[in-house]
Structure formats: C-alpha cells, structure tokens
Amino acid sequence: MSVRPTRRAVLAGLAAALAGRAPAKAGPAPRIVSLDYALAEMLVGIGIPPVGVAGAEDWDVWVVEPPLPPGVVDVGAGLEPNLELLAALKPDMILTTPYVAAVGPLASRIAPVREFALYAGGDPLARARAAALELGHMVGRPDAAGAYLAAADRAFDALAGRVARLRPPPIAVVAFQDARHARIFGRPGLYQSVMDRIGLSNAWTGEANDWGFGVMAVEDLASLTPDLHLMSLEPVPPDAAPTLARSPLWTALPFVAARRVSVLPASLMFGGVSSALRFARLAVEDLEARA
Amino acid sequence: MNPAVSLSPPRLAALLAFAALAATVVVVWPPLWDGRWDMSASYDVGRMVLLHATLPRLAVALVAGAALGLAGALLQQLLRNPLAEPGTLGVSAGGALAIAAATVSVPTLGGLGRDAVALLGCAAAAALLLGLTARRRFAPLAIVLAGLVLTLWAGSLTAVVVLANERWLSGFFLWGRGSLVQHDWTPALALGLRVLPLAVLAAALARPLGLLDLDDAAARARGVPVTAVRLAGIALAVALTAAVTSAVGVIAFVGLVAPALTRLAGARSIRDRLVWSATIGAVLLWATDMGVQVLTAGTGLFVPTGAVTALFGVPVLLLLLPRLRATAPPPSAAAFGTGTLARGPASAAIAGAAVVGLAAFALLVGRAPNGDWTLALGSDLADLLPWRWPRVAAAFGAGAMLAAAGSLLQRLTGNPMASPEVTGIGAGAGLGLMAALFLLPEPGPATEAAAAAAGAAVALGGVLRLGGRSDHTAERILLVGIGLVALADALSGVIMATGDPRGFRLLRWMGGSTYGATGAAALVALAGGAIALSAVAAARRWLDILPLGRATASSLGVPYGAARIVLFTVAAAASAAATLIVGPLSFAGLIAPHIARELGFARALPQAAAAALIGGALLVAADWIGRMATFPYQLPAGLVATLVGAPVLLLLLNRR
Incomplete structure (x- = not known):
C-alpha cells in the first residue's frame, strides 16, 4: 500500500490553501468509521480518511482506487462490525447505508450514526455527489469536498471529449458469475450513470433490479444488438473463458466473432464518485486501445 | 389405492409430459414460426439458441430428472424411509461445499474445472458416509442420521465460506441452486454417458432390492447378501447424484417427489417403482424447467430451476400427503440405547x-x-x-x-x-x-x-x-x-x-x-x-x-x-x-x-x-x-x- 498522499488529497489541500482557508479551524480531523466502501472512498478523496472501514482487507480487490491509507483499521464485516473494536476506536461518527441499517441501534451506543442512501432509486452518481458535499460539511471541509467534485467533473468532461472523438458502438457491461451466467448492468446502476455522463450508450436496456443489474444466461446475450462491444469486469471466474471458447453459441455471437470483447480491471459497482471515475477511465482507455 | 381415482404411473407420467410438451411448444415455436429455420443463413439468432441452448437444456433436464428420480427410489427402498432422497446422504451438499471452497482457495480449480471438483466433493462425502456407517453394517437409521448430519455440516461450512467471501460467490448461488442453462451439448452428453450405465446397473439390482421389502433377517434367510446389496445400491444412488450435482448443481426435491408420486400412483413392484420413478423424475424436471422458462420470459428475472422444483414439489407433496400409505415401520430411537x-x-x-x-x-x-x-x-x-x-x-x-x-x-x-x-x-x-x-x-x-x-x-x-x-x-x-x-x-x-x-x-x-x-x-x-x-x-x-x-x-x-x-x-x-x-x-x-x-x-x-x-x-x-x-x-x-x-x-x- 502506498504511503504518499493521493493525488486528490493533494489537490484538495491545494484548493483549500488557494481559497485562503488553509486547514480549517486547525482542530483535529473528526474520527469517522465507515461501514460502506463508497462513503469511505469519498472521505479518502476529500482528504479526511476514515479511521476504520468495514471490509478493509478486501479494499484492494474491489475498490482499488483510491488506495486506502495505511493505518485504517478493519472493523470487520459491514453487516456485523466488531462492536468491541468499534468502541475502542472511539469514533466521533459512524456512517451506514440502508443495507447495514440494522447495525444502527447498536452502533449509536458508541457514536452518532449517520445513514447515507446512495443506492435507493434515482441516479447513484448524483446521489454520491450530494453525499460527498454533505460529508465535506460534516468533517468541516466543504471546500475540499467541492474541490474533489470539481476535479472529478474535469476528469469526466475530458473523458466525454475522448468518447465523442471515438464514436464507439453500444456497450454491454457484464460480470461473469460462472461459465453460464453473467450479471449485466443497466439503470439505475452506477455504470449507467457513468455512461450517461461521458456519452456512451448501453446496449442493454432491459429490466434491472433496484441496484441496477440483472442476471442473464449466455444465450440471452444473443438477443442484444449484434454491433455491441462487450466489457467483462474482473474478477472473471477462471473456468469461464475456456468453457465459453468451446461453446458454439458463444463463438458465433457477432461481437465475439468480431473480437469486440474486452476484460476490464475491477471497479466497485456499488461505489461513489471515485469508483465512477475509475470505471469511466478504464472503459475509455479500453475503447481507445482498440480504436 | 382408491378405485374412484384410477391413477397409474403411466397416466401420471403422460399427464406431466403433456404439460411439459405444451410449455415446450410455447418456448420452441416462435423461432420456428418466424421462418428462421433456414439452414442457408450463416448466422441466425433463433436457430443458434434453439440448437445450442434450448435443446441441450431440455436434454439435461430429462437426464438429470431421471437420475434423481432413480436415485431417490433406490434410497427410499434401501433405507426403508419415505423421506430419504439423494440430499439425505449429504452427497449434493459435499459437492456444493467442494465447489465453494475451490472457488475461493484455488481460483484456477487446479485446472480440473467445476465438474471434476464437484465430483470429488460428492465422492468424498459418500466415502465419509459409508466409512462412518460401516461399523453399523449400513443400517438404515445410521445412514439417514449420518447423512443428515453430514448435510448440515457441509452446508454450514459452505455458508461460512460464502459469508467470508460474500462478494465473490454470487455465481455459486446459480450453480449451487441448479440452473439448467446450457450453451453447448458437452454437459448433456457427458451427463447421459454417466447416467446410462448406472441405470443399467440399477436394473440388474432390482430383484435383490425387492427382497429388502422383508426385514433384514428374512431377506438373509432367502439368501440375499443384505449388506452387499445395500452397499451396491447406495453406491449407485451416490454416483447418480454426483453425476447430476457436478453437471448442474443441487436440484431439490425431485429425488423425493418422483418416487413418492410413483408410489401414490400405485406402483408396487420394485421394478415398477424404479422405472416409473426415473420416468416421472425426468418428466417432472422437464415440465418444471419449461414452466420456469415460460413464466420468466421477458420479465428480466433469472430463476434457477433447481430452486423452483421445491416450490412445485412442496405443494404436490402436501396435497398428496393424506394418501401416502404407511410404509415399513419407521426406525425407532430405541435402536440407539443409552450410554452409561x-x-x-x-x-x-x-x-x-x-x-x-x-x-x-x-x-x-x-x-x-x-x-x-x-x-x-x-x-x-x-x-x-x-x-x-x-x-x-x-x-x-x-x-x-x-x-x-x-x-x-x-x-x-x-x-x-x-x-x-x-x-x-x-x-x-x-x-x-x-x-x-x-x-x-x-x-x-x-x-x-x-x-x-x-x-x-x-x-x-x-x-x-x-x-x-x-x-x-x-x-x-x-x-x-x-x-x-x-x-x-x-x-x-x-x-x-x-x-x-x-x-x-x-x-x-x-x-x-x-x-x-x-x-x-x-x-x-x-x-x-x-x-x-x-x-x-x-x-x-x-x-x-x-x-x-x-x-x-x-x-x-x-x-x-x-x-x-x-x-x-x-x-x-x-x-x-x-x-x-x-x-x-x-x-x-x-x-x-x-x-x-x-x-x-x-x-x-x-x-x-x-x-x-x-x-x-x-x-x-x-x-x-x-x-x-x-x-x-x-x-x-x-x-x-x-x-x-x-x-x-x-x-x-x-x-x-
């Protein structure tokens, strides 16, 4: 894990300094524990990393970017964080989501609990932006949060420009679950928000669940538009590729025959602004490499 | 059997087959009707899906259903327990555990693939079961209890693995719940090749199995090597279950319902029970799978067939329960004695x-x-x-x-x-x-x-x-x-x-x-x-x-x-x-x-x-x-x- 501050933390600090309100109030940063990756990722982006994160040991597998600063304590599973450990951390605030809401009454015996709903219908990217601003106010760094979002917007705009030059085909984003089934992502998911933001079109407009994905058999991919480009997200089950390579149905799919299939590194599907930006960058880089 | 309702195993099978056929027509007809059955076209979506997804899936449903029905009939006869089914032995649970553990710890599966790992898990569970009950001479009660305990144990270990890796194992729930989705004929053929010789062996074992209707002592008196027959029958049921589990995962309830329906429809001789349990199992799974496809078409829902068999199976079982005739006396707790x-x-x-x-x-x-x-x-x-x-x-x-x-x-x-x-x-x-x-x-x-x-x-x-x-x-x-x-x-x-x-x-x-x-x-x-x-x-x-x-x-x-x-x-x-x-x-x-x-x-x-x-x-x-x-x-x-x-x-x- 990297020790140096993240690019965004530096940017945020710079922005704060330029605004002439350098490290506000000079009080110690509030000690926050996040039971959710997306909220933690945005706190890191704002420059006030949490003292504890649920599931921190898997951060590098699912979130990757921004890296979690060293010394952040893993408080256990989000659904059942270790309360003895949580109490010992003496946090000022504990962040939850509706998914882990059952922890709320217990955790509120330790510190005030604040619930954020990023995935509760509507556009998750818009909800994440609102949450980032609120987090900024909460930690006393509204300017840093603003700078974080402004930097993300500039990056999104730049990526949208690159997409416009590419004129890419419709994209289908899938995560293979085994050799026969895949999740496919659509509205109201984070990846759909990203596609809308940078001008990509989604080849799948089917009915998704509240979290923005559906489950498909490989044969269902045949019913999608034949000119699509398939992006399959890591981690891909190891037996998927060899099994699919033997399948007459898979190899005959027009986009497979034309080799418009790529594998993207992991990015968090239930993420915040940083994860959205990571997916956008990975997708555009992949399309450019193939242009 | 009540003469007012003249239900016979062939009639029951035909009834289920009619429903299955109707659903099959609903699924298969549109691509044919659209005039897409045009062999000259180089690529045609409807034809590809029919040939390489719909038809192999139908074949897998038939073979897997028959194998489970047969395995259930064998076990119910051997264990003298109408509740016995392939799942009772813990074999499917062993296969599911092997897959879950392998997915997490050896992501490449040692180059073996899902099938082989599941088969190893099933075989290990069966060997453990037989080893644990050998000293009791494979007594029905000992096997059912050990199988149940083994199932719970493997199920708990699987759940621990899943909980510790919750984001990894979403795919496990599709395989583990018996999705019959296919995009290739290979699994259907492999399953058929495994099940066919096992079915032949089961037929050869029918006569001594029938004599187990008597109690153990009476069967021995007629020259039946009771322990050997029981061991062979269980090995067959285990092999059948393992073949199905490794190919399409855990399919609940077919192994329990098919033999129960066969019995309720009036099958008496062991040969009838084996043949019609396999037939009804095949048609039952076929009908269920087609029903799932018809009902979920265009809804965006994905429902694994193996989970649905229980949704169909439970009401059927409850409806027919009052007509279930008393079977051999259930095992008694006295068989255990008490410690000192x-x-x-x-x-x-x-x-x-x-x-x-x-x-x-x-x-x-x-x-x-x-x-x-x-x-x-x-x-x-x-x-x-x-x-x-x-x-x-x-x-x-x-x-x-x-x-x-x-x-x-x-x-x-x-x-x-x-x-x-x-x-x-x-x-x-x-x-x-x-x-x-x-x-x-x-x-x-x-x-x-x-x-x-x-x-x-x-x-x-x-x-x-x-x-x-x-x-x-x-x-x-x-x-x-x-x-x-x-x-x-x-x-x-x-x-x-x-x-x-x-x-x-x-x-x-x-x-x-x-x-x-x-x-x-x-x-x-x-x-x-x-x-x-x-x-x-x-x-x-x-x-x-x-x-x-x-x-x-x-x-x-x-x-x-x-x-x-x-x-x-x-x-x-x-x-x-x-x-x-x-x-x-x-x-x-x-x-x-x-x-x-x-x-x-x-x-x-x-x-x-x-x-x-x-x-x-x-x-x-x-x-x-x-x-x-x-x-x-x-x-x-x-x-x-x-x-x-x-x-x-x-x-x-x-x-x-």
Missing part, C-alpha cells in the same frame, strides 16, 4: 459447574483491537461486558430452549431425526422474515422480528393441526416440516441467485447470529429456557409413558391426544422463541438430546435437563469461537455450532 457414562446427582453437579465455568470464560477472554488475546478484568471488563453478556446469555438461553424442544420432539415422534429445524418451525420464521424483507419497504428490526414470529406461529399452527389429527402423525409432521424447510431454502435460493444484496442479510440471520441480541432479548431467552424446562418437569410422567403408545397410555390414565397437543405446543413455542434470537439453524436441538442420551440420561426429565445444559453450552462455545476465530470478522453461532457439533455427533454414533 453419567448417572446420579454428582454428574448433574459437575455438568452445572462446567456450564458456569464456560460462561465465565466466554465473558472474560477476548481479543484486543490489535488482535492479541486478553483477559478482561476490572474497568476493562466493565467496558466490554455490555457488549458481551447479552450475546453469551442469549446464546445459552436459545440453545437450552432448542435442546429442550428437540428432546420433546424426539420423544413425541419416536423419530431420532426430529428437531425444531426439521419440524419446520425455524423455516416458518425464516419465511416470515423473507416476506418482511422483500414485501415491505425498508422494514425496521421490530417489524422483522414480528414477521418472523408470525411465520413461526403459522408453521406451528400447521404442525399442531397435523399433530392433533391422526395416529400416523410422526411421519406427516416430519414431511410437512421438511417441506417447509425446502420451501424456505428454495425461496432464499431464488433470492440469492438474483444477486439482491438483501440476500446476504438473510444468509447471516439464517446462520444464527447473536450479534443483535439486546439485554432484554437475552433475559427473555434465559426465561424461555427455564419455562421450557419447567414444562418438561411438570409433564415428565406423560413423557415417560407416551412413547409406549395410545393403548398403554390410556390404560395408565394419560390423556393421549391432549397430552401430545400440549407438549407439541411447548416444543414449538420454545423453538420459535429461540429461532427469533439465534436464527433457524438449530443444530443444538438435534444434537443435544442425543449427547444427553449417550451420556446416560435416559428418563424424560433428566434427559431434557441435561440436553438443555448441553445445548446452551454448545451455543455459548459456538458464539465465543465465532467472535474470536476470524477477528475482527465474526461467524454466526448457529453455523459454528453445526461445525463443532456435527463431528461430535458422528463420533458418538460410531462409537459402538
């Missing part, structure tokens, strides 16, 4: 002291934030106690209630497999919780608890209604209970397969976690355990007499029917209360009464009291291990209890 280790008041005092010591240990010993082991005393303990004592107390109270309920149920039904879980009370609570989670917008903890209680009450009502109605209640109660368990299991399988994140909350609750226990809940649990034991004490004479039967009980002045209803109510209420606190996975209720008996507590009250102490201690230990083993992560107490308790029970069963 502990007798008299001294052993009770020792047991009590051990429980107090264990509780103190669980309260004092823990791990510091950096993971070091610590002994909490003084002000440290004052800080930690508010977190620890409700969990320790709730675990003990729930374990005691489950064990008391389990010992009541085993005594009342005369069936050593009976436990709160098997009677469907835990499953009822689980169904209630599911309804709250998925039908209500963002239910609170209080709503969830109320819904679970309502579900438990409905299940309890159903069990009581059956329990009060006839003399052949033991089997029926177990059948209804197993049906409810399968229904809850199937629904949770459908939920997990959709990848809905709420599924993990369900999984965690079903694992039996004391995490959310408040001080009030803990006190209620302790009080519940005390009340259950008081009820056993008040009714101890009934309990000693009821197992002797209605006639004996009546002559001794015990009101047979009323006494049974009262005692069932006590058992069900204790189970429901415990389930609300530590989830429906009540292995303590099955194992604790057995350990108590093995230790030498034979009469009703001492056995129930010892079982309650053992059940409570088991869950306290399990909860502590769950809090410590993967610190700062935690494993649910119910799962850990199963992991620890199952091997103990197997060792005890195998001791003589």
Whole structure:
C-alpha cells in the first residue's frame, strides 16, 4: 500500500490553501468509521480518511482506487462490525447505508450514526455527489469536498471529449458469475450513470433490479444488438473463458466473432464518485486501445 | 389405492409430459414460426439458441430428472424411509461445499474445472458416509442420521465460506441452486454417458432390492447378501447424484417427489417403482424447467430451476400427503440405547459447574483491537461486558430452549431425526422474515422480528393441526416440516441467485447470529429456557409413558391426544422463541438430546435437563469461537455450532 498522499488529497489541500482557508479551524480531523466502501472512498478523496472501514482487507480487490491509507483499521464485516473494536476506536461518527441499517441501534451506543442512501432509486452518481458535499460539511471541509467534485467533473468532461472523438458502438457491461451466467448492468446502476455522463450508450436496456443489474444466461446475450462491444469486469471466474471458447453459441455471437470483447480491471459497482471515475477511465482507455 | 381415482404411473407420467410438451411448444415455436429455420443463413439468432441452448437444456433436464428420480427410489427402498432422497446422504451438499471452497482457495480449480471438483466433493462425502456407517453394517437409521448430519455440516461450512467471501460467490448461488442453462451439448452428453450405465446397473439390482421389502433377517434367510446389496445400491444412488450435482448443481426435491408420486400412483413392484420413478423424475424436471422458462420470459428475472422444483414439489407433496400409505415401520430411537457414562446427582453437579465455568470464560477472554488475546478484568471488563453478556446469555438461553424442544420432539415422534429445524418451525420464521424483507419497504428490526414470529406461529399452527389429527402423525409432521424447510431454502435460493444484496442479510440471520441480541432479548431467552424446562418437569410422567403408545397410555390414565397437543405446543413455542434470537439453524436441538442420551440420561426429565445444559453450552462455545476465530470478522453461532457439533455427533454414533 502506498504511503504518499493521493493525488486528490493533494489537490484538495491545494484548493483549500488557494481559497485562503488553509486547514480549517486547525482542530483535529473528526474520527469517522465507515461501514460502506463508497462513503469511505469519498472521505479518502476529500482528504479526511476514515479511521476504520468495514471490509478493509478486501479494499484492494474491489475498490482499488483510491488506495486506502495505511493505518485504517478493519472493523470487520459491514453487516456485523466488531462492536468491541468499534468502541475502542472511539469514533466521533459512524456512517451506514440502508443495507447495514440494522447495525444502527447498536452502533449509536458508541457514536452518532449517520445513514447515507446512495443506492435507493434515482441516479447513484448524483446521489454520491450530494453525499460527498454533505460529508465535506460534516468533517468541516466543504471546500475540499467541492474541490474533489470539481476535479472529478474535469476528469469526466475530458473523458466525454475522448468518447465523442471515438464514436464507439453500444456497450454491454457484464460480470461473469460462472461459465453460464453473467450479471449485466443497466439503470439505475452506477455504470449507467457513468455512461450517461461521458456519452456512451448501453446496449442493454432491459429490466434491472433496484441496484441496477440483472442476471442473464449466455444465450440471452444473443438477443442484444449484434454491433455491441462487450466489457467483462474482473474478477472473471477462471473456468469461464475456456468453457465459453468451446461453446458454439458463444463463438458465433457477432461481437465475439468480431473480437469486440474486452476484460476490464475491477471497479466497485456499488461505489461513489471515485469508483465512477475509475470505471469511466478504464472503459475509455479500453475503447481507445482498440480504436 | 382408491378405485374412484384410477391413477397409474403411466397416466401420471403422460399427464406431466403433456404439460411439459405444451410449455415446450410455447418456448420452441416462435423461432420456428418466424421462418428462421433456414439452414442457408450463416448466422441466425433463433436457430443458434434453439440448437445450442434450448435443446441441450431440455436434454439435461430429462437426464438429470431421471437420475434423481432413480436415485431417490433406490434410497427410499434401501433405507426403508419415505423421506430419504439423494440430499439425505449429504452427497449434493459435499459437492456444493467442494465447489465453494475451490472457488475461493484455488481460483484456477487446479485446472480440473467445476465438474471434476464437484465430483470429488460428492465422492468424498459418500466415502465419509459409508466409512462412518460401516461399523453399523449400513443400517438404515445410521445412514439417514449420518447423512443428515453430514448435510448440515457441509452446508454450514459452505455458508461460512460464502459469508467470508460474500462478494465473490454470487455465481455459486446459480450453480449451487441448479440452473439448467446450457450453451453447448458437452454437459448433456457427458451427463447421459454417466447416467446410462448406472441405470443399467440399477436394473440388474432390482430383484435383490425387492427382497429388502422383508426385514433384514428374512431377506438373509432367502439368501440375499443384505449388506452387499445395500452397499451396491447406495453406491449407485451416490454416483447418480454426483453425476447430476457436478453437471448442474443441487436440484431439490425431485429425488423425493418422483418416487413418492410413483408410489401414490400405485406402483408396487420394485421394478415398477424404479422405472416409473426415473420416468416421472425426468418428466417432472422437464415440465418444471419449461414452466420456469415460460413464466420468466421477458420479465428480466433469472430463476434457477433447481430452486423452483421445491416450490412445485412442496405443494404436490402436501396435497398428496393424506394418501401416502404407511410404509415399513419407521426406525425407532430405541435402536440407539443409552450410554452409561453419567448417572446420579454428582454428574448433574459437575455438568452445572462446567456450564458456569464456560460462561465465565466466554465473558472474560477476548481479543484486543490489535488482535492479541486478553483477559478482561476490572474497568476493562466493565467496558466490554455490555457488549458481551447479552450475546453469551442469549446464546445459552436459545440453545437450552432448542435442546429442550428437540428432546420433546424426539420423544413425541419416536423419530431420532426430529428437531425444531426439521419440524419446520425455524423455516416458518425464516419465511416470515423473507416476506418482511422483500414485501415491505425498508422494514425496521421490530417489524422483522414480528414477521418472523408470525411465520413461526403459522408453521406451528400447521404442525399442531397435523399433530392433533391422526395416529400416523410422526411421519406427516416430519414431511410437512421438511417441506417447509425446502420451501424456505428454495425461496432464499431464488433470492440469492438474483444477486439482491438483501440476500446476504438473510444468509447471516439464517446462520444464527447473536450479534443483535439486546439485554432484554437475552433475559427473555434465559426465561424461555427455564419455562421450557419447567414444562418438561411438570409433564415428565406423560413423557415417560407416551412413547409406549395410545393403548398403554390410556390404560395408565394419560390423556393421549391432549397430552401430545400440549407438549407439541411447548416444543414449538420454545423453538420459535429461540429461532427469533439465534436464527433457524438449530443444530443444538438435534444434537443435544442425543449427547444427553449417550451420556446416560435416559428418563424424560433428566434427559431434557441435561440436553438443555448441553445445548446452551454448545451455543455459548459456538458464539465465543465465532467472535474470536476470524477477528475482527465474526461467524454466526448457529453455523459454528453445526461445525463443532456435527463431528461430535458422528463420533458418538460410531462409537459402538
């Protein structure tokens, strides 16, 4: 894990300094524990990393970017964080989501609990932006949060420009679950928000669940538009590729025959602004490499 | 068989086949009708899907259904138990565990692929089962119990693996729940090639199998090598189950329902039962799979067929239950005898002291934030106690209630497999919780608890209604209970397969976690355990007499029917209360009464009291291990209890 501050933390600090309100109030940063990756990722982006994160040991597998600063304590599973450990951390605030809401009454015996709903219908990217601003106010760094979002917007705009030059085909984003089934992502998911933001079109407009994905058999991919480009997200089950390579149905799919299939590194599907930006960058880089 | 309804196995099979055919036409017709059956086109979506997805899927459904039906018929004959099915042996559970563990620990699967790993897991489970029952000469009761325990154990290990890797294993729920989706003929052909020779062998074994209708001694007298036949038959059933599980995962209930339907339709000879169980199994799975495809077409829902077979199977089973004719006498608990280790008041005092010591240990010993082991005393303990004592107390109270309920149920039904879980009370609570989670917008903890209680009450009502109605209640109660368990299991399988994140909350609750226990809940649990034991004490004479039967009980002045209803109510209420606190996975209720008996507590009250102490201690230990083993992560107490308790029970069963 990297020790140096993240690019965004530096940017945020710079922005704060330029605004002439350098490290506000000079009080110690509030000690926050996040039971959710997306909220933690945005706190890191704002420059006030949490003292504890649920599931921190898997951060590098699912979130990757921004890296979690060293010394952040893993408080256990989000659904059942270790309360003895949580109490010992003496946090000022504990962040939850509706998914882990059952922890709320217990955790509120330790510190005030604040619930954020990023995935509760509507556009998750818009909800994440609102949450980032609120987090900024909460930690006393509204300017840093603003700078974080402004930097993300500039990056999104730049990526949208690159997409416009590419004129890419419709994209289908899938995560293979085994050799026969895949999740496919659509509205109201984070990846759909990203596609809308940078001008990509989604080849799948089917009915998704509240979290923005559906489950498909490989044969269902045949019913999608034949000119699509398939992006399959890591981690891909190891037996998927060899099994699919033997399948007459898979190899005959027009986009497979034309080799418009790529594998993207992991990015968090239930993420915040940083994860959205990571997916956008990975997708555009992949399309450019193939242009 | 009632002559007014002239149902025969061929007619039943034809009826199911007609439904399946109708659904097949609905699925297959559009691509043909659209004029897409044009072989000259180089690529055609409809044709590709029909040839390489729809048709191989149909073939897999037929072969897998036949294999499971045949395996079920073999097992029900061999174990003389109409509840036996491939799942009872723990073979499918072994395969599922192997896949889950391999997916996590050796992502490349050692180059073997899913099929081979599953087959290895199935074979290992079968070998373990046979090894454990060899000393009992593969007696039906020993095999069913060992198989059940093995299933629970493998299922718990699988759940631990899944919980520890929740984001990894979404795919496991599709495979594990028996999705029949195909995009290639290879699996269909491989499955067919494995099942065909096994079916031929089963046919060759038909005559000696038929002679097992007699009891073992009579069969031996006719020159049947009983042990060898039983071993060969079980090996066949295991191989059939393993072939299906490795190809398409766990398909619930076909192995139970197909032979049951065959029997109800009037098949008498063993040859008829084998042939028509396989045929009806094939057609049943075909019809189910086609029904799933027709009903989910265009809805965007993905539902694995193996989970749905239970949704179809349970109502069929319940509807036909009153017509299920009595089979060979069910195995009796007396076959176990009792141990001689502990007798008299001294052993009770020792047991009590051990429980107090264990509780103190669980309260004092823990791990510091950096993971070091610590002994909490003084002000440290004052800080930690508010977190620890409700969990320790709730675990003990729930374990005691489950064990008391389990010992009541085993005594009342005369069936050593009976436990709160098997009677469907835990499953009822689980169904209630599911309804709250998925039908209500963002239910609170209080709503969830109320819904679970309502579900438990409905299940309890159903069990009581059956329990009060006839003399052949033991089997029926177990059948209804197993049906409810399968229904809850199937629904949770459908939920997990959709990848809905709420599924993990369900999984965690079903694992039996004391995490959310408040001080009030803990006190209620302790009080519940005390009340259950008081009820056993008040009714101890009934309990000693009821197992002797209605006639004996009546002559001794015990009101047979009323006494049974009262005692069932006590058992069900204790189970429901415990389930609300530590989830429906009540292995303590099955194992604790057995350990108590093995230790030498034979009469009703001492056995129930010892079982309650053992059940409570088991869950306290399990909860502590769950809090410590993967610190700062935690494993649910119910799962850990199963992991620890199952091997103990197997060792005890195998001791003589």
